[in-house]
Amino acid sequence: MGWRGMIARPIVNQIESRIRYWAERPHEYQEKYFLHLLSEGSQTEYGRKIGLKKGMSYAEFRECVPLVDYEILKPWVERIMAGERDLLWPGKPSYLVMSSGTTSGKKYIPCSPEGVNCFVRATTDAFCSYVARSRNYDIWDGKTLPLTGSPALTIMGEIPSARVSGLLNHFLPGIAKWNRVPSWETNSIPVFEQKISAILDETIGADVRAITGLPVWLNLLFKRMFERTGKKVIEIWPNLRVMVYGGLQVAPYKAGLIEAIGREIDFVEVFNASEGYFAIEENFDNLGLLLHMHSGFFYEFIPAEDFRNGITRRLRLEEVELGKDYGLVLNSISGLWGYNLGDTVRFTSLQPYRVIFTGRMAHFTSAFNEHVIEMEVERALKEAMVQEGGKVTEFTVAPQIHPNEGPPFHEWFIEFSEIPHDLEAFRLKMDVVMQAGNHLYRELIAAGAMRTLVLNVMQKDTFLNYMESLDKVGGQFKLPRLKNDRSIADVLAGKIKQKIS
Numbered sequence: 362m363g364w365r366g367m368i369a370r371p372i373v374n375q376i377e378s379r380i381r382y383w384a385e386r387p388h389e390y391q392e393k394y395f396l397h398l399l400s401e402g403s404q405t406e407y408g409r410k411i412g413l414k415k416g417m418s419y420a421e422f423r424e425c426v427p428l429v430d431y432e433i434l435k436p437w438v439e440r441i442m443a444g445e446r447d448l449l450w451p452g453k454p455s456y457l458v459m460s461s462g463t464t465s466g467k468k469y470i471p472c473s474p475e476g477v478n479c480f481v482r483a484t485t486d487a488f489c490s491y492v493a494r495s496r497n498y499d500i501w502d503g504k505t506l507p508l509t510g511s512p513a514l515t516i517m518g519e520i521p522s523a524r525v526s527g528l529l530n531h532f533l534p535g536i537a538k539w540n541r542v543p544s545w546e547t548n549s550i551p552v553f554e555q556k557i558s559a560i561l562d563e564t565i566g567a568d569v570r571a572i573t574g575l576p577v578w579l580n581l582l583f584k585r586m587f588e589r590t591g592k593k594v595i596e597i598w599p600n601l602r603v604m605v606y607g608g609l610q611v612a613p614y615k616a617g618l619i620e621a622i623g624r625e626i627d628f629v630e631v632f633n634a635s636e637g638y639f640a641i642e643e644n645f646d647n648l649g650l651l652l653h654m655h656s657g658f659f660y661e662f663i664p665a666e667d668f669r670n671g672i673t674r675r676l677r678l679e680e681v682e683l684g685k686d687y688g689l690v691l692n693s694i695s696g697l698w699g700y701n702l703g704d705t706v707r708f709t710s711l712q713p714y715r716v717i718f719t720g721r722m723a724h725f726t727s728a729f730n731e732h733v734i735e736m737e738v739e740r741a742l743k744e745a746m747v748q749e750g751g752k753v754t755e756f757t758v759a760p761q762i763h764p765n766e767g768p769p770f771h772e773w774f775i776e777f778s779e780i781p782h783d784l785e786a787f788r789l790k791m792d793v794v795m796q797a798g799n800h801l802y803r804e805l806i807a808a809g810a811m812r813t814l815v816l817n818v819m820q821k822d823t824f825l826n827y828m829e830s831l832d833k834v835g836g837q838f839k840l841p842r843l844k845n846d847r848s849i850a851d852v853l854a855g856k857i858k859q860k861i862s
Contacts, residue, residue, distance in 0.1 A: 363502035370498045377493035383654045384713045390654040407449050426699040428673050431468045442518030449696025457522040460635035470635050476695035479657035481532045483638030487631045490643045500570045504542045508574030513549045525635050553835035569598040573605040576614040583621035593623030607631040612743045617752035617778050649715030657694040662687035665705050726843045728760035731802045735842045741794040751781030755824035759850035768812045774853050776819040784861045788816040818859040
């Protein structure tokens with residue numbers, strides 16, 4: 362271990378102890394944030410409008426705070442941009458975090474000075490927890506490569522703005538600045554393909570030991586590396602130990618990533634969004650992600666089934682149950698109140714609180730009342746790859762409600778970097794797993810109201826070209842796994858190489 366690793370070791374262990382402390386006191390931390398939010402929120406125009414009062418009970422809070430999404434908050438954000446103060450949180454936000462707009466258009470999420478500190482704390486916790494568990498302190502003796510958005514700031518009204526991954530470049534703690542690549546200038550290149558090329562210019566031959574980013578864009582980085590060098594990642598970065606990812610599940614990409622890398626490395630997940638960090642991986646047992654109790658949120662939860670039926674009664678943390686899907690609702694120290702994030706989670710443990718991401722409220726397929734969610738399609742794809750081989754570059758699923766003949770079906774659009782041994786067996790295995798995991802889907806097929814899924818093998822770079830056409834390449838941009846309409850499917854229909862039905 363080099364001197365940087367020696368210096369990092371006690372810092373990392375101290376951070377790990379801090380994580381253990383708040384993880385063992387979830388309700389104490391939730392109560393602290395709840396009381397702090399009431400105290401600060403009651404001083405704001407929004408708080409006064411909805412009736413927030415310092416010291417009110419949770420029942421009173423739930424009664425007066427409406428469930429909102431970004432579109433409802435947007436007029437308030439526009440007033441913040443115009444220079445008004447004390448609207449959603451006392452004073453003015455330090456930054457507006459620009460969102461890629463997975464379920465809406467472009468969004469600007471207020472981030473207070475306290476919110477900035479929470480972003481930095483949670484990011485540091487996620488990485489240091491891995492280092493402490495793995496004892497890979499010598500990661501700091503090499504380089505860390507985060508594939509982030511641009512750190513360049515734009516001014517929205519009077520307030521600086523950037524995507525969260527780019528914004529964090531401004532606030533890295535010293536322990537994270539020691540070994541970071543690429544340079545600020547390279548990281549600021551706006552065109553993603555040019556940025557990847559410049560990153561390779563800087564890092565081929567460097568001692569990269571950790572990488573972070575969305576799996577789909579890291580996969581593209583590895584692809585461009587092979588095209589340039591003819592070598593696998595591990596031949597270029599022989600000391601690579603870990604990939605930290607968020608925003609997308611790694612399972613559909615994992616086989617292709619390992620193939621591109623050249624050997625197994627550690628994969629570490631975080632659950633985050635433009636609004637903040639919500640959960641981090643703190644064990645190697647794949648038991649779910651530890652719900653972060655010290656990242657600036659008072660959490661609430663809506664049972665997903667209730668939400669689909671128009672029931673929006675919110676629960677606090679101590680009311681959740683194992684094995685149920687919940688919509689995540691945020692109340693934050695940056696001024697989000699009753700904010701429906703749009704993500705669904707399932708608790709895998711209540712001591713400590715651990716969750717798995719199960720999908721997006723707005724990303725589902727239920728054209729026939731089957732309620733298929735992201736976790737189900739990802740599991741089906743993963744098990745099909747285990748049985749029949751194949752490596753996936755990207756995919757999406759949509760309903761075909763009015764086929765030319767026969768009953769309706771789910772249509773899968775998959776781009777492979779390596780074709781499975783038997784595409785028909787691959788298709789059937791996916792459908793078997795889907796039926797086993799979703800009784801509504803199984804019953805619809807058994808009744809003849811639907812037929813088994815159709816698999817479309819897509820042309821090379823179909824999804825990359827589609828995302829480029831939307832100017833949504835790199836950073837936090839991601840393709841919806843599921844749609845309940847044909848808005849993506851109809852665009853992709855002309856790029857089908859082979860149809861298996």
